[in-house]
Amino acid sequence: MNFQLRPMTEEDARQLCEWRYPAPYDRYGWPSWEQMVRDGREFADPEIRASQYVSAIRESGEMAAYVQFFPLDRAVRIGLGLRPDLCGAGLGLGLVRSAVQEAKRRYPDHEIDLEVETWNRRAIKTYERAGFAVEDEYDRPSPNGIVRVLCMVWLPARTDGNGAQA
Template identity: 55%
Template sequence: MLYVISNIFNSFFYKIQHLFLLFDLPLCAIEQTKPRKRYLVFFPTIIIEALTIYDTERSDPIPTDILLRLEPLTEQDGQTICEWRYPSPYELFRWPNWESMAKDGLEFGDPRIREEQYLAVRTAHNGQLVGYVQLFPMDRTLRIGMGLRPDCCDRGWGTILAAMVVKEAQRRQPDAEIDLEVERWNKRAIRVYEKAGFTITDEYERRASHGTVNVLCMVWHNR
């Protein structure tokens, strides 16, 4: 009986979340825990964005009905992210080892940068780290970046996560343009960003950790 009720609730929340995204309305679901009581509180603000994501085509152990939330990225999170390895052709997207990151103060290896720019993406039901996002201020622009744990890719989570990051960017800098960079060959990521409302505005070459790459600049447009 409880399982049926849970499924009905999840189905209802899934429809509500997409209505909020369609009309660009903020929806927040914060999981609160008290002794012997666990519940969800919904209200229209953007403190933490939590969304339900469904994937009915996979049967592996990772939950297919899941709430995500954004939280501060910890040092332990950074160490874990540095260990992530992606299958071909995405194997180039890997961070240096944590010792080098911390020693050289690279990105989230620097405590100040980690606190100001990075957020962890966690599952709401058990706090499992499933990704990270970056919000990098650039004058009148806020440049975003995001990554999912390798085994969490290709599940349809990317578009929803991108929408979450856009809302967090709007909360931080309401008047800023929101953009991102993506390598031209990465069609999977480009499709995700297009679904989330980004359009290609420029193309250029720049240096990356794996050499000189051709990148697209994509800008978010409020639809």
């Protein structure tokens, strides 16, 4: 399944702050909307929301996920979040493929990468199926303390060019 990506609205952003994941994925939840606004954090900042975030919409018209496109020097780092009740339902690969397509459109000359915590085998497997490969492993600070992450890079040679594994 592919998703329609559209600019994230403030209402979409508010909804994200209400998503609650079961353990151990609960670390991926966002603070309350009020706290996000107070801190000027991520998608609560209208400029960051407009330049980096999109909502992923299902055929039914409901928001199912979000994608962030964070520009780096020669790469664009994608971040993804699937609505908690849709996790484990086989939608991740379609979301990642949609994100890769949009990243290629926005940043055609940039490498596409992402970070994923090393314990999240479910996400790592999905990213590998979408054509990503581990490039590096390191520790980085997060709201949950220091976490061990993999940096995975999208390799077009491992896919059909559309994000589908060749």
